[in-house]
Amino acid sequence: MKIDLLSPQTFAAGQPHDQYRWLREHAPVRWHDEPGGAGFWAVTRYADVWAVDRDFQAFSSEPTIMITDPPPSQADAFGPYKMMLMMDPPEHTQFRKLIRQEFTLPAARLREERIKALARQIVDAVVEKGECDFVDEVAGEMPSFVIAELMGLPLTDGRELYKLTETIHTAPEALPPGAGQAAVMKMFEYASGVIAEKRARPADDLASKLLACEVDGRRLSDMEFLLFFLLLVDAGGDTTRNLLSGGLLALMENPDQFAWLMADLPARLPSAREELLRWTSPVIYMRRTARRDVELAGQQVHAGDKVVMYFGAANRDPATLDAPETLDLARDPNPHIAFGTGPHGCLGQHIARIEIDAMLTEVLTRMKDFELAAPPEWLPSNFISGPKAMPLRFKAA
Numbered sequence: 001m002k003i004d005l006l007s008p009q010t011f012a013a014g015q016p017h018d019q020y021r022w023l024r025e026h027a028p029v030r031w032h033d034e035p036g037g038a039g040f041w042a043v044t045r046y047a048d049v050w051a052v053d054r055d056f057q058a059f060s061s062e063p064t065i066m067i068t069d070p071p072p073s074q075a076d077a078f079g080p081y082k083m084m085l086m087m088d089p090p091e092h093t094q095f096r097k098l099i100r101q102e103f104t105l106p107a108a109r110l111r112e113e114r115i116k117a118l119a120r121q122i123v124d125a126v127v128e129k130g131e132c133d134f135v136d137e138v139a140g141e142m143p144s145f146v147i148a149e150l151m152g153l154p155l156t157d158g159r160e161l162y163k164l165t166e167t168i169h170t171a172p173e174a175l176p177p178g179a180g181q182a183a184v185m186k187m188f189e190y191a192s193g194v195i196a197e198k199r200a201r202p203a204d205d206l207a208s209k210l211l212a213c214e215v216d217g218r219r220l221s222d223m224e225f226l227l228f229f230l231l232l233v234d235a236g237g238d239t240t241r242n243l244l245s246g247g248l249l250a251l252m253e254n255p256d257q258f259a260w261l262m263a264d265l266p267a268r269l270p271s272a273r274e275e276l277l278r279w280t281s282p283v284i285y286m287r288r289t290a291r292r293d294v295e296l297a298g299q300q301v302h303a304g305d306k307v308v309m310y311f312g313a314a315n316r317d318p319a320t321l322d323a324p325e326t327l328d329l330a331r332d333p334n335p336h337i338a339f340g341t342g343p344h345g346c347l348g349q350h351i352a353r354i355e356i357d358a359m360l361t362e363v364l365t366r367m368k369d370f371e372l373a374a375p376p377e378w379l380p381s382n383f384i385s386g387p388k389a390m391p392l393r394f395k396a397a
């Protein structure tokens, strides 16, 4: 089996489940070459992904969770600062504590009514048209509005920020020269405006709270705020969008399961949502770096080696899940690992679940007989998986 988990082409029609299957069966911790880089261990079995993600003492999130090491220009831009996604405890714990309260289940539930109203508004805008690009006009709207609300920004600004992250996430060769850098600068300029505005007029929002809080007895620096801002816009955007688009596609491709869900949507949505998370696994991987020599599933991993956890592969491991290659919306229990686990386990997961339920409820009850108006186009990314464009035709219910 030819294994290539780096080429964006490998992910151009969804995740490479045939490669994942071969790897789980034959080489669950396998060395993968990396043109221009040091190479990495690809980890594909559930038990090993779980163990690596939880063992921050052996597997560090520094210097980055991306396979490619940060370019020197990034060190110039960010100085000594980094996102908390790329920190280890105890530093990570200190930073996560600053925003944890906003993301607990009770805090997320307080936002539920507002999120439902946003979902109605998003579907209102397309339902009479009878066709739309589901990714851009429906799925992408929700997370950008929610981040804007959390940060206390106008909803339209949320949409603009989301467009910037899309550019930032696009492979540089697919963009006009300098476009990626320009998008980062625009994001920073915008966040600098937020700093000025929220310092002058603090309100009851996460941006104001972050600017007021302290680490080691001092306020966050502007750069630390900017990196939090980037992380939140980044982490909650494409992921939720891709779950919604990829999830809807999975329903269209599995009409029996779709019919089962619609027979009692409110009662069946929770298990269906978890199964769609398992099935789509929007985050393809997270990287760690071994701090010391360690044995993993019989492989000797050396200090300094890159170790990459493939969540989509773990989520189809027959050693942990019954009939994992079957979409089973009633699956219970469903111990999927689409949100990761351990110290970095997705902070936004309660909000994400509320967003997903609100959007699916609106879409599935108000847009009917939907079908693809053209084949979906997938994101050419080896990091985040999902349709980039998905033109739909439908009728108003």
Ligand code: HEM
Residues within 6 Å of the ligand: 053, 084, 085, 086, 096, 143, 231, 232, 235, 236, 237, 239, 240, 243, 281, 282, 283, 286, 311, 338, 339, 340, 341, 342, 343, 344, 345, 346, 347, 348, 349, 351, 352
């Ligand atoms: C379907 C939607 C989502 C998926 C699949 C997802 C998945 C993930 C994954 C896999 C991680 C890394 C976990 C690890 O390393 O073990 C992560 C981290 C994170 N996510 Fe999510 N996420 C989603 C939605 C959101 C939303 C809506 C927000 C915020 C509003 C959010 C905020 C974060 C943050 C802040 C982190 C970093 C946590 C840390 O470093 O401590 N995510 N997410």
